[in-house]
Amino acid sequence: MPSLRLRHHNDCPRCPVIWAEDIPGEEYYQILSLRFNVTLAKKLSARHDLTRVEPSALSRWLEHARILESHVWHLPASAGHGIMVTLPADCGMPLIDGNHRAARALRLGEDFFAAVLSEDETHELLRMSMNPAIADQYWKRLLASKPHADDR
Numbered sequence: 001m002p003s004l005r006l007r008h009h010n011d012c013p014r015c016p017v018i019w020a021e022d023i024p025g026e027e028y029y030q031i032l033s034l035r036f037n038v039t040l041a042k043k044l045s046a047r048h049d050l051t052r053v054e055p056s057a058l059s060r061w062l063e064h065a066r067i068l069e070s071h072v073w074h075l076p077a078s079a080g081h082g083i084m085v086t087l088p089a090d091c092g093m094p095l096i097d098g099n100h101r102a103a104r105a106l107r108l109g110e111d112f113f114a115a116v117l118s119e120d121e122t123h124e125l126l127r128m129s130m131n132p133a134i135a136d137q138y139w140k141r142l143l144a145s146k147p148h149a150d151d152r
């Protein structure tokens with residue numbers, strides 16, 4: 001029996017699956033133990049004003065992000081803004097959506113804009129993205145943590 005093989009555009013694992021572009025799927029971003037539902041984040045941030053992200057902050061963040069170099073150039077030119085969340089106790093502002101768009105903007109010297117979720121919104125998003133009790137535990141741990149020089 002022939003196996004059903006999913007093929008992605010450009011043979012790239014980060015590009016949409018061919019024939020499945022229109023099927024809405026839940027998209028997640030994982031950072032350490034925190035799991036963010038990007039689909040929900042988009043809804044939460046829909047009415048936010050956009051903030052221009054400082055290139056220096058962006059390049060520091062992208063050093064830690066998993067970027068698939070070839071995918072950077074697969075994106076449509078009009079791919080739009082990203083979404084940043086705000087962790088408590090100065091633990092940082094991870095970019096949970098738009099990392100490849102940000103990498104491209106940085107390389108081309110273009111401005112990159114993001115909708116920034118507040119601390120409260122980030123906590124709310126986290127509680128909707130994973131087990132709420134576990135989300136609260138991680139949140140408390142972040143609140144109690146000492147800020148790290150690298151996180152700023």
Ligand SMILES: [Zn+2]
Pocket residue numbers: 009010012013014015070071072074
């Ligand atoms: Zn791609």
